[in-house]
Amino acid sequence: MNKRCSESKKEAEDVRSLVHEVAELIGTFNLSDYIWFCCNLYLQGLRKRLEDLHVRFDAMAEKIMKEHEEVRDEKKREGTDTSAITTEWALAELINHPNIFEKAREEIDFVVGKSRLVEESDIQKLPYLHAIVKETLRLHPNKSPRVI
Structure with missing residues (x-):
């Protein structure tokens, strides 16, 4: 109270x-x-x-x-919605740029491998993926949170 x-x-x-x-x-x-x-x-x-x-x-x-x-x-709801919207925008951008998507997939496969999911501890080792997130936030600032 x-x-x-x-x-x-x-x-x-x-x-x-x-x-x-x-x-x-x-x-x-x-x-x-x-x-x-x-x-x-x-x-x-x-x-x-x-x-x-x-x-x-x-x-x-x-x-x-x-x-x-x-x-x-x-x-x-606000946190979930904004995270989901950011993810949707990132996926939309990756679909529109398949060469960038392929490079991100290769980085994940190299660092994480194909046998497990990406964990929070892996993020520091994925600079290209980090750059994609930053670029998504830069391109769509009004539709996603400013967290980075």
Whole structure:
């Protein structure tokens, strides 16, 4: 909850009211806690207030969690989308330039071999592929992230 839980004055007042009611109910003497034959009578109406408070608190917590999930999902989507778009542009450029594609394939086969996939540790040994990524980012700056 690193940001405000409310967007309006009414929501802020609702949160304050909720916190106040929680504090009040915690400090209230409950007769049924001390007199065993009163435990199912609910003479003071505390159970109903507690259930109402529980529903309201859950709604507020659910709203906050949903907002955080939406922000997290949006950030995740942005990273995935931009990476996918960059990859698409790089592949489109390689398809349009088969000689460059062939040279990149030869570099990968020489450094990595044909028996395994390229790993992050291989990237430093693939300068031609690195140059292709840089060129893709240069040619399509508005459609891909500026990470290099």
